[in-house]
Amino acid sequence: MTGATRLVLAHFWVAVAAFAVASLLGVMQAIARTGIALPFGSAGMYYLSVTAHGVLMALVFTTFFIMALGYMVMDSALGRIAAPRWAWAAFWCAVVGTVITTVAILSGSSTVLYTFYPPLKAHPAFYVGATLLVAGSWIWSGVMIGSYRVWRRANPLARVPLAAHGMMAAVLVWILATIGLGIEVVVLILPWSFGLVERIDPIAARTYFWWFGHPLTYFWLLPAYVLWYTLIPRVAGGKLFSDAVTRVVFVQFILFSTPVGLHHQFTDPGIANGWKLVHTFTTYAIMFPSLVTAFTVTASLELAGRARGGQGMFGWIGALPWRDPFFAGVALSMITFTMGGFGGAINAAYSMNAMIHNTAWVQGHFHLTVGTAVALSFMGVSYWMLPRLTGRALILPRLATLQPYLWFAGMMCFSIPNHIVGLLGMPRRVFTAGYAGSPVAAAWVPYVNLSAIGGVVLMLSSACYLAVIVGSMLVSPKGAPGVIEYAEPVVAATPGPSVWDRFGVWTLVAAALILLAYAQPLYHLHTMPGFPSRGFSPF
Amino acid sequence: MHVDRYERYWMWVATGMLLLFTGAVSFTALAGAAHPPSHTEMIDPETLSVSGEFVNPGVVTHDDGRVTVVMRAEMYVFRPMRVHVPAGVPVTFRVTSADVLHGFQIARTNVNVTVAPGYVSEATTTFATPGEYLVVCNEYCGLAHHLMQAAVVVDPPAAAGAGR
Numbered sequence: 001m002t003g004a005t006r007l008v009l010a011h012f013w014v015a016v017a018a019f020a021v022a023s024l025l026g027v028m029q030a031i032a033r034t035g036i037a038l039p040f041g042s043a044g045m046y047y048l049s050v051t052a053h054g055v056l057m058a059l060v061f062t063t064f065f066i067m068a069l070g071y072m073v074m075d076s077a078l079g080r081i082a083a084p085r086w087a088w089a090a091f092w093c094a095v096v097g098t099v100i101t102t103v104a105i106l107s108g109s110s111t112v113l114y115t116f117y118p119p120l121k122a123h124p125a126f127y128v129g130a131t132l133l134v135a136g137s138w139i140w141s142g143v144m145i146g147s148y149r150v151w152r153r154a155n156p157l158a159r160v161p162l163a164a165h166g167m168m169a170a171v172l173v174w175i176l177a178t179i180g181l182g183i184e185v186v187v188l189i190l191p192w193s194f195g196l197v198e199r200i201d202p203i204a205a206r207t208y209f210w211w212f213g214h215p216l217t218y219f220w221l222l223p224a225y226v227l228w229y230t231l232i233p234r235v236a237g238g239k240l241f242s243d244a245v246t247r248v249v250f251v252q253f254i255l256f257s258t259p260v261g262l263h264h265q266f267t268d269p270g271i272a273n274g275w276k277l278v279h280t281f282t283t284y285a286i287m288f289p290s291l292v293t294a295f296t297v298t299a300s301l302e303l304a305g306r307a308r309g310g311q312g313m314f315g316w317i318g319a320l321p322w323r324d325p326f327f328a329g330v331a332l333s334m335i336t337f338t339m340g341g342f343g344g345a346i347n348a349a350y351s352m353n354a355m356i357h358n359t360a361w362v363q364g365h366f367h368l369t370v371g372t373a374v375a376l377s378f379m380g381v382s383y384w385m386l387p388r389l390t391g392r393a394l395i396l397p398r399l400a401t402l403q404p405y406l407w408f409a410g411m412m413c414f415s416i417p418n419h420i421v422g423l424l425g426m427p428r429r430v431f432t433a434g435y436a437g438s439p440v441a442a443a444w445v446p447y448v449n450l451s452a453i454g455g456v457v458l459m460l461s462s463a464c465y466l467a468v469i470v471g472s473m474l475v476s477p478k479g480a481p482g483v484i485e486y487a488e489p490v491v492a493a494t495p496g497p498s499v500w501d502r503f504g505v506w507t508l509v510a511a512a513l514i515l516l517a518y519a520q521p522l523y524h525l526h527t528m529p530g531f532p533s534r535g536f537s538p539f
Numbered sequence: 540m541h542v543d544r545y546e547r548y549w550m551w552v553a554t555g556m557l558l559l560f561t562g563a564v565s566f567t568a569l570a571g572a573a574h575p576p577s578h579t580e581m582i583d584p585e586t587l588s589v590s591g592e593f594v595n596p597g598v599v600t601h602d603d604g605r606v607t608v609v610m611r612a613e614m615y616v617f618r619p620m621r622v623h624v625p626a627g628v629p630v631t632f633r634v635t636s637a638d639v640l641h642g643f644q645i646a647r648t649n650v651n652v653t654v655a656p657g658y659v660s661e662a663t664t665t666f667a668t669p670g671e672y673l674v675v676c677n678e679y680c681g682l683a684h685h686l687m688q689a690a691v692v693v694d695p696p697a698a699a700g701a702g703r
Binding site for chain 1: 540541542543545546549550553554556557560561563564565567568573574575576577578579580581582583584585614638639640642644645646647649650651652653655656657658659660661672673675676677678679680681682683684685688
């Protein structure tokens, strides 16, 4: 096993462990509201579980999986990972941070949910651990950029392989995003949680959080897009429809992922409507590259279906390899993401947002996007990646084939009722939803029960995934590792570096856009004479 | 740069779709004055029960028929817990928090606003249909968050001004 493979697998298994724990917590939460008595069922356990599920899924599972994919791409597409010692330092920094935060949550001293909005105040260890996790991811970002630069110096006239181009976009989005989180946690929250500063402004803290919070979703999504563009066409037996346009798409994500965060704060006081409208427009701008992705990846799949003998207007669809769990996972992810994308357009629609803000609609929405488009793509690539890296064949192939369909079915059953019940006024993140017998709340019951069934199906799907992945690792004999190969484009990119390879320039433009979108609202929040809050820990 | 013909068509379709979305948002915002609740007004959360309008929160009916409802949100109640307002006239809710973030959402209406300590939030709506509306806190505020609720009773226009 090469050093790079060891690095990829170490990150992969941390991600899988976090996913396993968080899946169990997730199903408990889905069942809680049905009124079925669960062991340890209490409000304290419920909100602790929501905190742990959010942190372990949204921050730990995703970040470690993306770090693993990043190393896999840099090693296979560019030939080597620069500074592997730093890569291991990043790994241990992130692991130690994850352990500290997880212990802080499980101790019950940090039930602040994964959004940790001040003036809710967790134990300082919660913030310290989260900071170390992010610090580890920054070292990872440095290793990724270093690997790219080493390759670029050795190949000054070549076009960077598309998979590495996409991963670089993810790295740069992450750096731009976590600047906001860094300011929130290091400058505002840490001194306050250690008692060095007495007060904090909750709206300013939220604004920095959402500077981070929305591009975070693109940090999850871009590595999934890398799989969709650069692996899936080959897995399906075809070619990538368009190399040139794909490179532009990734650059657009660097530019527009971040200056959009106020669309999470439409209902906040203290932020002027004009700025909320500006962020509405930038949010719609960031939908453009996703719409192009929908076309390009579907066109690639059509090429594959026709190459496999599919005929007629829709015959190519049936010709695709629907029994391959990687292909099926990604294809179902794309269908789900189409639904999630249009839901997102509603969330971002300025005044219409009041109909859905903080309702169950929102948990329905992001379980379609991060909870399926990203998570199911990652589960799918596990089936593809693990045999190639370790040489171990997958056991229980039928279970692997079933798993993405089970996830899709469970998610439809979970997510659609949550969208509907959100429109009927049910808030998200509530332990019970009876509201003292209110007739308005009584109408929510069938949807809550349906979504609980969806949660159980999702947990069964997680169990299938874990059985195949962990079982293969334990039972299958080691063989010769396979080759990691990427899809060929129909028309090769023009040779030689182009303007779309100028990551430094695009990052500077993106930073300027962030400044334009955030400087004035933040200046206003920091200079307005106000009444910042002391901390509260009501848990 | 090579761009396929159909890819180019699709980019125009995507651009058209996004222009339609932004156009609809801009039109309703500028022509219909449909904005999110974005009031900016600061208040000391630690003196709410000592001085000012939040000491005795409740319903205020103005001379021109408009109604203001003043509400204080705190773990884990809204004060007052039950208010009467008339149907068919604009009702402005003024809400602030004495402690952590809360949400003020009147289920099945377009009133949905973040309530933060230090800030007064405002949201205005006109209730067309009389009846009892459920108010929920939709921002996690601690272990009894799911029990935080209130009621807005919308009276038929004839009974307007019936008080608290």
